[in-house]
Each structure stands twice: as C-alpha cells, then as structure tokens.
Amino acid sequence: MSRKVSAIDNRTNSTKTTLLTIPTKNTGLWQVMYIASITGTDSPSVFWYDSSTSTEYYVFGGKNLGAGDYLLLNNAEVVLQAGDEIRVKNSGTQTVTYIATVELVPETAIQFHN
DSSP: OOEEEEEEEEEOSSOOEEEEEOOTTEEEEEEEEEEEEOSSOBOOEEEEEETTTTEEEEEEOOOOBOTTOEEEEOSOOEEEOTTOEEEEEOSSSSOEEEEEEEEEEEOOOOOOOO
C-alpha cells in the first residue's frame, strides 16, 4: 500500500541540500512542490538527482521571488526510483521554504523459489 510523505526545509544560505531521498525498495511519485520566499528576494532552484546514472537534472529556477511570493509546481508527476533525491538551493541568504509531497509506492516483486 502506498503512502504520501511531505518533506520541508527552510533554507537561509546558498548551499545545495537534499530535501528528500526515496527509500530503498520504493518508487516515489513526486506530485507537488511549494516554494515560498519568506524574508526577501531570492531565485530558488530545484534539482532531481537520478541515482541510477549519477546525474543531476535542473527542474526549476531562474524565477525571482520577492518576500511573500510563492510558487506551486503541480499538474505533473515525476517518477523517482530508490536512491533518487530532490535537491534545493537558494541563490542567496534569504529564507526560502521548500515543501515537496511524494507518494511512496513499495516494490511488489515476487520471488519464486524451487
């Protein structure tokens, strides 16, 4: 049975960080992302790290958000495999809140033994 989880972080520096890692033996269905600038103008970035190829993909960025501005990324679904990560990064030192909601679906593989 699947379950939804949300991960949240308030970033106040420009160090890239992992917001969420998909657990072993799960597939993650990334459904929603909220990004809110709390204290001032920032240009936040969101990345998908594909652990199977050790490749990081740029998902979102380049949009200046002023204090009190927010973005809602939805109406799309990204399928993440075990070990994949959602990473976030501020462009400066303003406070930016990131919230990602992912549906975790456990593997249902059946092994047969002789």
